[in-house]
Amino acid sequence: MMAHGVPLSWYLILSAILFCLGIAGFLFRKNIITVFMSIELMLNAVNLSFIAFSYQLRQVNGHIFTFFVMVVAAAEAAVGLAIILTVFKNRNTLDIDEISEMND
Amino acid sequence: MEFFLVSLLKIAVVFAGLMTTLAYLQWVERKVIAHVQVRIGPSRVGPHGLMQPLADVVKLVTKEGLLPSYVNRPFYLLAPVLAITMALTSISVIPFGSEVSVGGYHTWMQLTDLNVGILFVLAISSMGVYGVALAGWSSNNKYSLLGGLRSSAQMVSYELPLSLAITAPLLLAGTLSLREIVQSQAGFNFGFLPRWSVFNGPFPQIFSFLIFVIAGFAETNRVPFDLPEAENELVAGFHTEYSSLQFAAFFMSEYANMITITAITTILFLGGWTPLFPASLGSNFVPPVLLFIVGAVALYAGLTPRRKRDGFTFPVVALIFWILAALFLLPFLQQFLIPFFWFAAKVGTLLFIFMWVRATLPRFRYDQLMGFAWKFLFPAALINLLITGLLVALTAK
Amino acid sequence: MDIFFFLLFATVAVGCGISVVMQTHPISSALSLVGVMGSLAVLYLLLGAEFIAMAQIIVYAGAIMVLFIFVIMLLNAGAEQRAGRSLMVKVLGAPVLIGFGGILIYFFAVNFGDATPVHFGAFQGGSARAIGRALFENYLLPFEVTSVLILIAIIGAVVLAQKEME
Helix, strand or coil: CCCCCCHHHHHHHHHHHHHHHHHHHHHCCHHHHHHHHHHHHHHHHHHHHHHHHEEEHHCCHHHHHHHHHHHHHHHHHHHHHHHHHHHHHHHHEEEECCHHHHHH | HHHHHHHHHHHHHHHHHHHHHHHHHEEEEEEEHHCCCCCCCCCCCCCCCCCHHHHHHHHHCCCCCCCCCCCCCCCCCCHHHHHHHHHHHHHHHHHCCCCCECCCCCEEECCCCCCCHHHHHHHHHHHHHHHHHHHHHHHHHHHHHHHHHHHHHHHHHHHHHHHHHHHHHHHHHCCCCCCHHHCCCCCCEEEEECCCCCCCCCCCCCCHHHHHCCCCCCCCCCCCCCCCHHHHHHHHHHCCCCCCCCCCCCCCHHHHHHHHHHHHHHHCCCCCCCCCCCCHHHHHHHHHHHHHHHHHHCCCHCCCCCCCHHHHHHHHHHHHHHHHHHHHHCCCHHHHHHHHHHHHHHHHHHHHHHHHHHHHHHCCHHHHHHHHHHHHHHHHHHHHHHHHHHHCCCCCC | CCCHHHHHHHHHHHHHHHHHEEEEEEEEHHHHHHHHHHHHHHHHHCCHHHHHHHHHHHHHHHHHHHHHHHHHHHHCCCCCCCCEEEEEEHHHHHHHHHHHHHHHHHHHEEEEEEEEEEEECCCCCCCHHHHHHHHHHHCCHHHHHHHHHHHHHHHHHHHHHHHCCC
């Protein structure tokens, strides 16, 4: 049973796939909440590679970074969702293409 | 191989026991509330309504499972499954008793021990909110939606004081494994005072015990925090649209959550399976004596019956209790039964308090509920944690 | 056993990840994201990060995503209308993304192809004790700074969400 370990590269490739999925969501979706969730997906993908490298190097530092990413993600979600609520209250839409006044 | 067999056996025993407890807990609750309100409670099906849970199961199973046409079907079907799965999963790390040995094979009265056990329970219980929130949202009904919204806001808010209240006794125990938390509370101060964290130094955890229990009421959506299903405002809240087995799943998950919360309270604050006073003072004889007294009372009630059938049912109850008392005296069974008795007695007392509160207190208003969590419980838990941490640091060797 | 669990939960993670991007309704996306986070937590366990795995469930799945779902339910946001983004994203988006992903995967496969395989239980450094020690010894300043960050986030959220003053 011990002989069949999982190659470390598989974990990293999984992390790369999830990261790309996150970018795809960020680029192609129009709902501001879904875009925000895609960012969370990317953060999660990065966390996976942190943990995988931490395993490879037998160090706990990667775990600490993941921990900080979680804390920042929580703070980001709180502020981001408050912004989304405010935007929805003022514009009555969640479509990011319609919230582009600063562009014009 | 042996490990798998023993694990399967343990899972079967725990599952059967849990399901029976869940069914009868509801009977007990109805009886307790009835007697608080000077009623009789269920009494038609079987003697003292003892067959009522069975009748309820038959009723719920044979009822038609309605699937309203306007619901979001996949999530509507997923929600009860999620609720019951999350409610039952956390039981797997709860230790019901100490180590036992059968024919030279040593095992624990616990399905599995994780070294992050308490975090596991927290994680799983924080996932439980999805069942409620999804049920509320997918039902496509304003009452359900309001119930789901209230529930998710309430559970997230009360998770904070709950986690902070857990942290303080963890500082005393110095471990996250539920088994080791109980072991750290074994032993007695001055030879008789149990070293449970609720009254063990350097700082007795009585405040975090109270905060934990109050937050536990809110986490299980029980009175006085049952706003997600407040029937006079929201019909039945998040499970308005559910019937049959799906309703049963929500109902069972509420009771399973109650058992989990009380079991965790017992483990963290009340010393799990450790007895109230040392075995040298005869604590091993408490369960048989207690059961014997209950049997004697039942026999006395049977000899002076107020109703005709009491003359038959009470002596039978007395006989059952005396057999149980005799079982506690068998040396082979003592290692299983006595720790389990103390664990079950503590959990049962807490469950009784849950029911007592439900029969006594009115419901909070929504703003009061949130204000209570954020303006009182949360700061109180923080101050408690601060003092505990300070005293633990000062007394550390 | 390791391989089996990895493949199972990696498949779930990728499936849910695709679902996050493809689903039109935000609630479906949010639940798929919870699925990704849950399966990632299992993978963290396989990598010996037991504390982080539990923190992942408690913080991400139990708090952040509940907040998302709460906001989606509160706004009662419906499914989004299918409509194109800007021309550049339409034309260049998919090819560039696939190219970027391909480069990443190639880089990982080449550079870490011969790294020691991952066995469950081989790395025990992820316990709560080890994390706490590292956090309060080597990373004390960043830890304290995050507390300021969270305080700012709380104040920011309250200011943004409060009702307009008359």
